[in-house]
Amino acid sequence: MTSKTARRRFGARAALLTVPLALAGVLSATATAQATTHSSQPSSLTCQGKSIDRKAKVHYRTETFIKAPLRTIWDLQTDVEAWPTWQNPAIPVEMKRLDPGPLRERSRFRWTIPVPPGMPYPPGDVTIVSTVRQLQPGKCLRWTGPLDGPGGMHIDGVHVWNFVKVRGGVIVRTEESHTGPQVDKDVPGSTEMLGQGLEIWLRDLKKAAENR
Numbered sequence: 001m002t003s004k005t006a007r008r009r010f011g012a013r014a015a016l017l018t019v020p021l022a023l024a025g026v027l028s029a030t031a032t033a034q035a036t037t038h039s040s041q042p043s044s045l046t047c048q049g050k051s052i053d054r055k056a057k058v059h060y061r062t063e064t065f066i067k068a069p070l071r072t073i074w075d076l077q078t079d080v081e082a083w084p085t086w087q088n089p090a091i092p093v094e095m096k097r098l099d100p101g102p103l104r105e106r107s108r109f110r111w112t113i114p115v116p117p118g119m120p121y122p123p124g125d126v127t128i129v130s131t132v133r134q135l136q137p138g139k140c141l142r143w144t145g146p147l148d149g150p151g152g153m154h155i156d157g158v159h160v161w162n163f164v165k166v167r168g169g170v171i172v173r174t175e176e177s178h179t180g181p182q183v184d185k186d187v188p189g190s191t192e193m194l195g196q197g198l199e200i201w202l203r204d205l206k207k208a209a210e211n212r
Contacts, residue, residue: 044061044160044175045061045140045160045161045162045173045174045175046140046142046160047133047134047135047136047139047140047141047142047160047161047162048134048136048140048142050133050134050142050160051142051158051160051175052158052159052160052175052176052177053156053158053177053179054177055179056158056177056178056179057179057183057184057187058177058178058179058183058184058187058190058191058194059175059176059177059178059191059194060175060176060191060194060195060198061173061174061175061176062173062174062175062195062198062199062202063171063172063173063174063202064171064172064202064203064205064206065166065169065170065171065172066169066170066171066172066205066206066209066210067168067169067210068169068170068209068210068212069170070138070163070165070170071138072209072212073163073170073172073205073209074137074138074163076205076208076209077141077161077205078102078103078141079103080095080097080103080109081095081096081097081109083095086204086205086207086208087201087204088204092113092114093111093112093113094110094111094112094113095109095110095111096109096110096112097109098110098129103132103135103141104132104135105132105133105134105135106131106132107131107132107135108129108130108131108132109129109130110127110128110129110130111126111127111128111130112125112126112127113125113126113127113128114126115149115150122150122151123150124149124150125149125150126147126148126149126150126153127147127148127149128145128146128147128148129145129146130143130144130145130159131143131144131145138163138165139162139163140160140161140162140163141159141160141161142158142159142160142161143158143159144156144157144158144159145157147180153182154180154181154182155178155179155180155182155183156178156179156180157176157177157178157179158176158177159174159175159176160174160175160176161173161174162174172202172205172206174198174201174202176194176198178190178194
């Protein structure tokens with residue numbers, strides 16, 4: 001594996017905070033057709049009036065239509081410890097809830113991802129602790145969380161999800177922002193990798209929901 005390939009994979013799963021289970025690489029034509037990026041949707045998504053970090057240099061928005069019941073989609077998205085069963089990791093990821101019961105405001109969950117070989121960071125684990133800030137059942141989710149890893153790596157992220165029931169299914173919209181020296185020094189590249197991860201997340205969610 002080349003260092004460039006490793007960097008892209010790591011960026012999509014670890015350094016970019018909320019997509020450690022996504023498969024990196026060039027988006028397929030199908031995934032692109034299913035989603036509309038933030039470039040054509042200037043207003044930020046919100047959950048109970050709160051949005052991403054609008055001052056962040058790195059942010060991305062996309063959406064897809066899922067032909068499945070809203071309850072199915074919501075249950076998949078809020079059962080965070082079960083994400084590895086329907087997402088497709090190329091790097092082992094451990095997901096752990098830090099509190100009991102259904103996902104709700106102030107719920108916390110931890111992602112643990114090993115640093116892949118060939119990356120410009122010391123060996124070790126990347127840890128992300130996400131906290132649900134806003135949640136409206138069947139409507140929206142918003143969580144925040146820092147990423148910390150070897151070599152002083154630190155990124156702050158804010159992630160918003162909207163679920164809109166329409167005829168025949170649900171439109172799922174998502175938007176995320178990242179701040180930190182590792183992403184701010186390469187805004188186009190960081191935005192590209194963030195976008196890849198979010199597109200693939202939606203693709204996997206769509207597949208899992210429609211196959212149930």
